[in-house]
Amino acid sequence: MSDGAMLIEAAQRLFADRIDDAAMRRARGGEWIGEAWDAIAEMGLPLALVSEEAGGFGVETVDALALVRLAGAHALPLPLAETMLANGALGAAGLPLAEGPAALIDGAGLTIAGEGAGWRITGTAARVPWARDLSTLVVADGAHTFRIGAGCTVAERSTNLAAMPRDDLAIDAYCEASGPATGVSPLLAGAALRSLQIAGALETVLALTIEHVSDRVQFGRSLSKFQAVQHELAKLGGDVAVAGAAADMAAEALAGDPAEATLAIAAATIRAREAAGSAVAIAQQLHGAIGFTVEHRLHWYTTALWSWRDEEGGTRYWSDLLGRAALAAGGAGFWQFVTEAA
Amino acid sequence: MMDAIRFSSPPRHEAAEALRHEVRAFLAETIPARTPLARSDSWNGYDRDFSRKMGARGWLGMTWPKQYGGHERSAFERYVVVEETLAAGAPVLSHWIADRQSGPTLLRFGTEEQKGRVLPGIAAGETCFCIGMSEPDSGSDLAATRTRAVRSADGWRITGTKIWTSNAHNADYMILFCRSGDSTPADRQAGTSQFLIDMKNTPGLTVRPIIDLAGQHHFNECHFEDALVPAGALIGTEGQGWQQVMSELAFERSGPERFLSSIQLIVELIAALQGSDSDLARAAIGRLTAHLIVLRRLSRSVAAMLEAGENPALHAAIVKDQGALFEQAIPDIARSLIDAEPDRAATSNYNAVLANIVLNAPSWSLRGGTREILRGIIARGLGLR
Known part of the structure; x- marks a missing residue:
């Protein structure tokens, strides 16, 4: 077994063990499930996108990104994807890695000015994942990467539909050092990670739905014997397959040349999100009323999917970006555009 | 189960990408005046001359062995040729069915005589195929086929009707799916076979047009009335028609x-x-x-x-x-x-x-x-x- 496969298997065991129903309920109640985070950190997963030279442990990027998909399959209520990305940016910039949960945000909406030998960063960042729990905030503005350990206050606590913190942060921080910003923008990277989480969560949604329609008996036979149910399930399977392929495409783009990643990630994002909406509607329908309760596990994935599909740039934003590029190629150039975009 | 619907990452194939530019240049040069309306017929555009040019370029039967006129190139190179011609709305119909489906079926199950006789013509863009599957009472339920082939002293006698047979009026050959024996209650698909039918030289075979909703003539009804085909027309194994057909569907879909x-x-x-x-x-x-x-x-x-x-x-x-x-x-x-x-x-x-x-x-x-x-x-x- 390859190192990557072993890592995924170990992470799978860890998530299955730590992210049980009780932990999910606590997280949904607004609690930071610290013991689960500590176990994840102890395994080194937050460093998975950091190169070996920068202090990571030499995980292939595609394997690291498979962890994000796996986290999605568990609707992991912890900022693992965010911290992986932030550490990846810190490592690439030659800055010290984060000591706890971290997130990477775009510096475009902030004021970044030279001050003394360093930089002062001020402004408000909206809906930062797990801002209340972060030890480190990483800001990248296209040229530089900054590591912020102090000087942030939560201005407004909010959550997404899955009770994952999305807080507004007031920032007034001084950074002594900065490093070069490499790789794709925080928004592109974030969208790619959300596509992977979506693909993972959809796999769980499909498994739950198959289980339900196989077990549930009505009119003297299991739901899975009804052709109407089979066909809806087939549509759900199609959505899950499509989202999975889109997520793979996003992952490859993120692991590849940053200059060629934008259109592939945009396309993957648009497609995975649309599949998520369609799949959730089918899964909810096939689960019947029990799926519309907090007693059934489905809602964890449903609400996570309904949140992730609108985060890291809205769907209109990504559609506009890709549509603009396609229109610029023109009718005669459209097919070439498609074959070169991804 | 989730692995069952995972699609692995398609590899990037440099030779195929190089070929893409060649195909684009060929299309720009060969069908510059084709109207958008004609291009929108997609693979229903019929032009024997275009197919011959494709054959001359070595872009038909691309993955087949050279001994049958093929070029022993990869599936990725063939894929590029197919998608580029389709995206350009090129008139591919004359070679399309044969290159995609009928040729691979013959290559896999056909006799040496069939392969030697037919495949080089497909690869040259000379030979056009149609597929005889649906019948008036057998559409999605393919195993309900009633067209029947009966062994005779001089070969096989075929009786029955195939319908929705695209391009039968132009095709040189058909791969016919029909009954050659009886099904059993436990195995409805048993007793079926495939035959290579010479569309131009089969006494007892009549082809009649069916005009579709769009006003076009692509569909046909193919009526076999005690039509005689030689013993060598059987493709593969008698009674294995269902298994043979199923193996080609992934190519078709x-x-x-x-x-x-x-x-x-x-x-x-x-x-x-x-x-x-x-x-x-x-x-x-x-x-x-x-x-x-x-x-x-x-x-x-x-x-x-x-x-x-x-x-x-x-x-x-x-x-x-x-x-x-x-x-x-x-x-x-x-x-x-x-x-x-x-x-x-x-x-x-x-x-x-x-x-x-x-x-x-x-x-x-x-x-x-x-x-x-x-x-x-x-x-x-x-x-x-």
């Missing part, structure tokens, strides 16, 4: 033809939007482009599985189902962005192509396995039933 049927309308739509796009138009074009990019990835992934010798029937069914949903959605997306009355005779390319696409769209989720059949396959693949 996963190619780029399953999502490119309305590409010409997208091209005209984008051309028509130049200079007057809107937020709505950009978002709509972005969305359909995303769909197309991901579909293409799925399809190329199946091509890789086929190249590896797998039989990805489930994956192919997903590609075809998703592909048909996409290509059938294009007319309504176009209609939401541009006001135009569909008219094939219109001088505006957009209006003419819109008409052709609207008129042909219903067939896309019927041919090659209906949506309902595909969803049954997918559900089974997911463990239901």
Whole structure:
């Protein structure tokens, strides 16, 4: 077994063990499930996108990104994807890695000015994942990467539909050092990670739905014997397959040349999100009323999917970006555009 | 189970990408004057001369052994040729069925005599095929076939009717699926066989046109009345027709033809939007482009599985189902962005192509396995039933 496969298997065991129903309920109640985070950190997963030279442990990027998909399959209520990305940016910039949960945000909406030998960063960042729990905030503005350990206050606590913190942060921080910003923008990277989480969560949604329609008996036979149910399930399977392929495409783009990643990630994002909406509607329908309760596990994935599909740039934003590029190629150039975009 | 619907990453194939430019240059040079309306016929465009030119380039039977006229190139190179010709709306019909499906079936199951006689002609773009599967009382339920071949002293005597046989009026050969023995209550698919039918020289075979909703003649009814075919017409093993047919379906269901049927309308739509796009138009074009990019990835992934010798029937069914949903959605997306009355005779390319696409769209989720059949396959693949 390859190192990557072993890592995924170990992470799978860890998530299955730590992210049980009780932990999910606590997280949904607004609690930071610290013991689960500590176990994840102890395994080194937050460093998975950091190169070996920068202090990571030499995980292939595609394997690291498979962890994000796996986290999605568990609707992991912890900022693992965010911290992986932030550490990846810190490592690439030659800055010290984060000591706890971290997130990477775009510096475009902030004021970044030279001050003394360093930089002062001020402004408000909206809906930062797990801002209340972060030890480190990483800001990248296209040229530089900054590591912020102090000087942030939560201005407004909010959550997404899955009770994952999305807080507004007031920032007034001084950074002594900065490093070069490499790789794709925080928004592109974030969208790619959300596509992977979506693909993972959809796999769980499909498994739950198959289980339900196989077990549930009505009119003297299991739901899975009804052709109407089979066909809806087939549509759900199609959505899950499509989202999975889109997520793979996003992952490859993120692991590849940053200059060629934008259109592939945009396309993957648009497609995975649309599949998520369609799949959730089918899964909810096939689960019947029990799926519309907090007693059934489905809602964890449903609400996570309904949140992730609108985060890291809205769907209109990504559609506009890709549509603009396609229109610029023109009718005669459209097919070439498609074959070169991804 | 989740692994069952994972599509592996399609490899990047440098030789295929180099070939792409050659194909584009060839198409620009060979069919520069083909109208958008004609291009929107997609693989229903029929032009023997074009097929011969494709054959001369070595772009038919590309993956077959050289001894049968093939070129021993990879499935990825063939894929590029197929998608480039389809995307350009080239008139591929004369070689299309044979190159995609009939040739591979013969290569796999045919006798040496059949392979030696027929395959070089397909690879040269000279030989045109049709497929005899559906019957008046046997559509999706293929095992209900009633056309029957009976062994006789001089070969086989065939009686029955095939219907919806695309291009039978032009084809040189048909691969006929029919009954050669009896089914059993436990095995409805037993007792079926495939035959190689010479469309031009089979006494007792009559071909009659059926005009489709779009007013075009693609469909035919093929009537076999005690038609005599030689003993050497049997393809593969008598009684194994069902297994043989099933093995070709993944080839039939996963190619780029399953999502490119309305590409010409997208091209005209984008051309028509130049200079007057809107937020709505950009978002709509972005969305359909995303769909197309991901579909293409799925399809190329199946091509890789086929190249590896797998039989990805489930994956192919997903590609075809998703592909048909996409290509059938294009007319309504176009209609939401541009006001135009569909008219094939219109001088505006957009209006003419819109008409052709609207008129042909219903067939896309019927041919090659209906949506309902595909969803049954997918559900089974997911463990239901």
